Amino acid sequence: MSQQLPDPQNQQSINSVNNGSDYVGGDKTTVSNIQNSEVVAIGRGAIAAKGNVTIYKGEAYPRLNYRIEILELVKFYTQTFVGRRAEIPQLIEFSAQKSPGYLLVEAVAGFGKSALMYQLLHLHETGSWKSHLKPYLLYFFIRQQGNRNTPVSFLQALNSQLLEILNLSGGVPNELSVLRNQFSELWSQALLLANREQPLLLLVDGLDEMAVGGDVTIADLLPSLTFYTHVIVTSRPNPEPLQLVSLEHSLKKAHILRLQKFDQSDIKALLQKYTNSVEIVANLSLRILEITKGEPLFARFVCQDVAAKGEPALSQLEKNPPADVEAYFQEQLKQLASVSDEEGEIAWNILGLLVVTLGGITIEEMAEVLKENKRKVRKAIDLIQRFLLGDSQVTLMHLQLRKVLTEEFSHRDQVENRQKLLDFCAYWQKHHSRYALAYYAQHLVEA
Structure with a gap:
């Protein structure tokens, strides 16, 4: 059974389902109690209530379970997450502000941008959000692999999540133009939900990996904001992320948070993820910091080596230290x-x-x-x-x-x-x- 979208200002009504006579149309599609609205058929298996939200139903319009799709990634990144003691509170505080805005997390490859975003998702889901203002959370991780970097994949994931937040039935279309219309309708309603007690936060990781060359990019689809709504975007500094949007876009005015290298305390915490040896953690962390220069991904692999093989593994690396993590990978593959x-x-x-x-x-x-x-x-x-x-x-x-x-x-x-x-x-x-x-x-x- 499909629903008329209730008053978005009233959360109780958002969670209710009206009962009554059904209008049937399209592919086994129903809509209940559309009052004072004109019901219009929009393609196969889709219906719309004028002035509300278009509901797409039927086998042609599945809803994407994006959380299941990224399940392994969340598990991988959160199991060994360390550091960012200063950055996480900054991001949580930013998400609770009344003033809307964008925040850009910027760093070169291997500095933990994705890990930080997965950690925010993990904190939100496990009740560890260090604020009494826990937001509605939407997220998308842009990846070149599998073409998860296109406008269609972006909107299918977000629209599916928005349907959940708004407690609406139905699924998502496949065509970009229709997806954009659906996102506009759903995002407008989600903006009305955002309030002081529960803001709205969108995480978009990896803007530098988005597909380019088409008429529309993911950057073009980054939405407008109102009070208590915020977007956190991550990107490498090249391509310059602020140049990927039009001059009038809010991302141009984004706050910028640049991730720094790990310090010795971060290296110690990383070592403790891989070994119970107090001696290794105490005696070798500084040497690991020196050889890796605090580059997080590089440090992660060296800590694994040291935890598995002890001090001799570190001594071997010190004889001919790799310049960076890519040089380390090349040596390991050799x-x-x-x-x-x-x-x-x-x-x-x-x-x-x-x-x-x-x-x-x-x-x-x-x-x-x-x-x-x-x-x-x-x-x-x-x-x-x-x-x-x-x-x-x-x-x-x-x-x-x-x-x-x-x-x-x-x-x-x-x-x-x-x-x-x-x-x-x-x-x-x-x-x-x-x-x-x-x-x-x-x-x-x-x-």
Whole structure:
């Protein structure tokens, strides 16, 4: 049963459903008690109440469960989150202000912008938001992989979340123009919900990864604000994020928070995530800080090395210290490539496959694609587990790692691996692969 959108100023009415006679139209679509409004059919399975919100119902309009889509990412980033003791209170305080506005979190790659946004989401969901003013929260993490960086993916995720916040039925369309209209309607109603006790906060991570070249970008869709509404955007400094929007856009006037390098206390906290050794934490944290220069992603991997192998691992790195995390990745991959046994070869092939996958893929699916024994694939993954993200479905853990790996595999290697994925996806009816169902169409477009 569909609903007329109640008075957004009245939260109680937002959560109520009117009962009464139904108007049926489109594809099994109903609307109840549209009073003093003209009901208009809008395409297959969609209806609209003039002056309210268009409700899209039927199989053609699924609602995206975006929180499930990013489940593995949230788990990965929050398990080992450390630091940002000053930044988190600043962001929470910003979200509670009456004056609306944008805040830009800016840092180079590997400094923890995404980790910070996932941590805010985690704090909100676990009741750890350090303010009595807990906002309505919307979020989107822009990713090049899997084309999760397009205006359509952005609006489908946000519109689905807005439907939840407004307690409305129905789903979301696929066409950009219709999605924009839906977002305009839903965002307007969400703005009316925002108040002193419960502001409205939108998190948009990774503006530097958004797709460009089309008529519309995600930056063009960043919304206008009213009292008690705020948007936090993260980006690398290049491309210059404030140049991605028009002169009159509110992002131009954004407050800017630049993330700094880790200090020794952050390194100690990171070490404590990986080891219970008080001696290692006390005696080696300063040396780790010196070799990594406090770069968070670099420090994370060196702390893992030291926790697993002790002081000798750090001494070895100090003999020929990598310039940055990319140089560290290159050295680690060189060591893996030198492993001549079967497991090493399979591990290398897995990394080559993950360079061209469009999203998370299971061990069983990888075994099918590579035509390897599943047990051997599982054992090979143990060699490269620290470079991967996810449990049931895995992907590469960071864009910088993907960049380094892309340079390690030739164009021919990548073409061959894409063809293997395409051949595997073609038999989706046989194996019912989740990966094939999610990405087969995109692989066909890219072929």
